[in-house]
Amino acid sequence: MIMFLSRYLYLIKTPLYLYALSKAAIFLSVISVCMILLAPAQSTAGENKQQESRLVASGKGIEIKQDDVIRMEAFLEENTPFRIPQGELARYTLKMKIFAQEALQKGLAGEEWKAYQTSDPKEIFVFSDVYIEYLMDNYELDESVIVSYYRSFPERFLKDPESDEVKERLRERGYIPEDWLEPLDEVRQDIRAVILRNKQRQIREDAFNELKEKYEATIH
Amino acid sequence: MKLLFTNSAKYLELLLFALVLAFLIAVSGCSAYKSNSGIEVAYDFEVIHSQDKVIEWPDSDFEERFSKYWGLRFEGETGEIYKMEAPYFRAVVPEGQHRNYVRGTSRNTLKSIEIFDKKKRTDHFFEISMRLHFITESGNHSTTDRRDRWVKVDDDWYHIIRNQVIFPQIS
Numbered sequence: 609m610i611m612f613l614s615r616y617l618y619l620i621k622t623p624l625y626l627y628a629l630s631k632a633a634i635f636l637s638v639i640s641v642c643m644i645l646l647a648p649a650q651s652t653a654g655e656n657k658q659q660e661s662r663l664v665a666s667g668k669g670i671e672i673k674q675d676d677v678i679r680m681e682a683f684l685e686e687n688t689p690f691r692i693p694q695g696e697l698a699r700y701t702l703k704m705k706i707f708a709q710e711a712l713q714k715g716l717a718g719e720e721w722k723a724y725q726t727s728d729p730k731e732i733f734v735f736s737d738v739y740i741e742y743l744m745d746n747y748e749l750d751e752s753v754i755v756s757y758y759r760s761f762p763e764r765f766l767k768d769p770e771s772d773e774v775k776e777r778l779r780e781r782g783y784i785p786e787d788w789l790e791p792l793d794e795v796r797q798d799i800r801a802v803i804l805r806n807k808q809r810q811i812r813e814d815a816f817n818e819l820k821e822k823y824e825a826t827i828h
Numbered sequence: 829m830k831l832l833f834t835n836s837a838k839y840l841e842l843l844l845f846a847l848v849l850a851f852l853i854a855v856s857g858c859s860a861y862k863s864n865s866g867i868e869v870a871y872d873f874e875v876i877h878s879q880d881k882v883i884e885w886p887d888s889d890f891e892e893r894f895s896k897y898w899g900l901r902f903e904g905e906t907g908e909i910y911k912m913e914a915p916y917f918r919a920v921v922p923e924g925q926h927r928n929y930v931r932g933t934s935r936n937t938l939k940s941i942e943i944f945d946k947k948k949r950t951d952h953f954f955e956i957s958m959r960l961h962f963i964t965e966s967g968n969h970s971t972t973d974r975r976d977r978w979v980k981v982d983d984d985w986y987h988i989i990r991n992q993v994i995f996p997q998i999s
Contacts, residue, residue: 752982759950759980806999807919
């Protein structure tokens with residue numbers, strides 16, 4: 609082995625060889641540095657692409673990718689005052705998508721839209737709103753809920769709240785006769801609207817949980 | 829043998845202590861509130877009217893519901909209290925949120941409710957100005973004044989919570 613190497617040792621000592629060797633070393637170093645610098649950028653772009661197409665939620669006829677979540681977030685930022693925390697965006701997008709799908713399937717947006725599929729955040733938002741409106745209109749409120757609200761806040765249903773007699777009675781925390789109040793039937797719809805507005809979040813969540821089961825939807 | 833004797837003495841001592849404790853509880857617990865309707869409410873606190881100003885309850889059911897509510901509230905029976913809140917309140921406030929609100933009360937022991945005034949605001953709505961006398965966890969006597977509101981729906985009286993800071997849903 610030593611004999612073999614000693615045959616070539618003289619080459620190392622020649623200036624021409626040393627010059628070529630140093631040039632090659634510089635070239636190789638530059639290439640290596642470039643590869644090191646470009647490699648993460650290439651892999652980040654690849655990972656991003658992979659991330660965007662990653663399935664974050666799915667169910668019967670429903671597929672939500674990370675890209676859909678990003679688009680929904682951008683849509684909300686541009687068009688609404690709503691800001692959903694990062695950790696809840698996938699759930700929110702799934703909820704809106706399920707509501708939109710349900711509105712379409714029920715024909716709430718019109719019979720011609722029944723088989724329509726969409727991944728456009730604006731359309732999802734509009735159709736989901738149609739479903740939420742349907743939910744609110746059809747929510748059954750017990751009569752005792754309406755009556756108890758009406759009777760618990762008599763000062764809100766006064767026929768003539770500006771009259772001196774009424775003002776004085778309110779100030780004294782005195783007795784308010786029944787005929788000083790608007791009849792229940794005349795304010796029933798207003799009371800229903802107030803209660804449903806205050807309950808809307810709960811109604812939406814209940815409906816989402818029900819529909820999640822119907823669509824066998826899961827967040828991954 | 830000595831060990832057995834020592835343990836037996838300890839058990840006897842414990843038994844004696846338990847008996848004394850049971851006797852004391854029995855003696856002190858005899859002041860259960862008796863309502864006008866003659867129905868005994870099994871809570872160890874009194875409802876008293878201040879300044880000899882006794883204002884009649886609108887009906888005996890109301891008096892009973894009122895005592896039951898405050899008795900249960902200080903006992904921490906949150907599920908039962910929730911059922912006694914006004915229907916509109918239960919429609920918008922989940923039980924868990926209500927539980928968190930009333931839970932703190934049960935750390936104290938209610939001694940008496942001093943009633944200053946009962947105001948009939950409408951035929952179905954009453955306001956009771958009152959002072960709760962209670963013993964805190966640390967054993968101190970404390971009081972809190974409040975205006976307690978009640979509404980009658982379907983022949984039952986329901987308690988009203990109007991704290992919109994804790995329950996913005998009831999606005």
